[in-house]
Amino acid sequence: MAQPILETRGLTIQFGAHVAVNGVDFTVAPQTFTSIIGPNGAGKTTFFNLLSGQLRPTGGTVAMNGRDITGLAVHERTRLGIGRSFQITNVFPNLTVLENVRMAAQAVGGGSFRLFSHYKKFKHYEEKARYLLAKVHLDGKSEQIAKNLSHGDKRKLEIAILLALEPKMLLLDEPTAGMSLEEVPAIIEVIRGLKESGEHTILLIEHKIDMVLDLSDQLAVLFNGRLLAHGTPEEIMSNELVQTAYLGGLYDDAVTG
Numbered sequence: 260m261a262q263p264i265l266e267t268r269g270l271t272i273q274f275g276a277h278v279a280v281n282g283v284d285f286t287v288a289p290q291t292f293t294s295i296i297g298p299n300g301a302g303k304t305t306f307f308n309l310l311s312g313q314l315r316p317t318g319g320t321v322a323m324n325g326r327d328i329t330g331l332a333v334h335e336r337t338r339l340g341i342g343r344s345f346q347i348t349n350v351f352p353n354l355t356v357l358e359n360v361r362m363a364a365q366a367v368g369g370g371s372f373r374l375f376s377h378y379k380k381f382k383h384y385e386e387k388a389r390y391l392l393a394k395v396h397l398d399g400k401s402e403q404i405a406k407n408l409s410h411g412d413k414r415k416l417e418i419a420i421l422l423a424l425e426p427k428m429l430l431l432d433e434p435t436a437g438m439s440l441e442e443v444p445a446i447i448e449v450i451r452g453l454k455e456s457g458e459h460t461i462l463l464i465e466h467k468i469d470m471v472l473d474l475s476d477q478l479a480v481l482f483n484g485r486l487l488a489h490g491t492p493e494e495i496m497s498n499e500l501v502q503t504a505y506l507g508g509l510y511d512d513a514v515t516g
């Protein structure tokens with residue numbers, strides 16, 4: 260395959276006696292959609308934290324486009340194009356939807372906007388924000404105050420804010436978490452749109468297996484911190500080790516262990 264956009268070698272993090280991510284060798288090809296699945300406590304969010312720089316590994320490396328980024332801070336990885344969403348929404352509640360995204364675009368573009376001479380730039384960022392809001396299907400709600408949005412719409416807003424950072428790689432951590440069932444299809448369509456735009460490499464942590472099978476080119480299964488399997492959805496669904504892990508007693512060990 261082409262040079263991976265992301266590669267981990269022996270990636271490990273230990274908290275006291277507990278090894279939350281254990282010797283993970285993992286590669287992601289550019290412009291692909293990979294879902295990371297596994298039982299609660301398997302290490303999925305911790306793995307994302309190691310990719311985005313929120314956590315430093317106790318062993319192993321992370322490389323992006325062949326460059327070792329293991330020692331880089333979160334903001335440096337963001338600049339290289341790693342954009343990460345969280346399980347909790349992270350927006351300015353008292354600003355409008357448009358203002359939230361415009362400020363993020365502005366932050367990336369740099370500069371302050373106190374001077375009238377910057378009006379043109381301000382307009383540019385506002386247009387960019389409107390474009391991004393259309394991508395997440397929030398264009399009809401740009402003037403609403405963010406705190407008044409439904410949970411599902413807040414998630415869309417969070418994705419628009421993330422897109423303003425112009426990420427090459429999107430790390431989406433359970434984007435449907437806490438959503439009502441009726442809200443789920445809309446967020447799936449937003450994510451499908453991002454995939455079909457061909458502009459991003461996407462990593463998704465998600466428990467909803469239908470959604471994962473629908474969207475993913477590749478699945479990676481984490482189990483007790485180890486990468487149990489990595490392949491196409493068909494390969495993973497017919498993988499005996501995966502079936503045993505999910506269906507057998509190992510699952511309980513993972514939850515309680």
Ligand SMILES: Nc1ncnc2c1ncn2[C@@H]1O[C@H](COP(=O)(O)OP(=O)(O)OP(=O)(O)O)[C@@H](O)[C@H]1O
Pocket residue numbers: 274277279297298299300301302303304305306
């Ligand atoms: N900062 C930390 N200190 C100690 N233990 C931690 C820390 N972060 C995570 N862990 C432990 O690492 C393990 C993996 O947690 P993690 O949140 O990555 O799992 P997960 O697969 O994302 O689970 P879920 O699907 O429930 O979100 C858990 O046992 C957790 O308690």
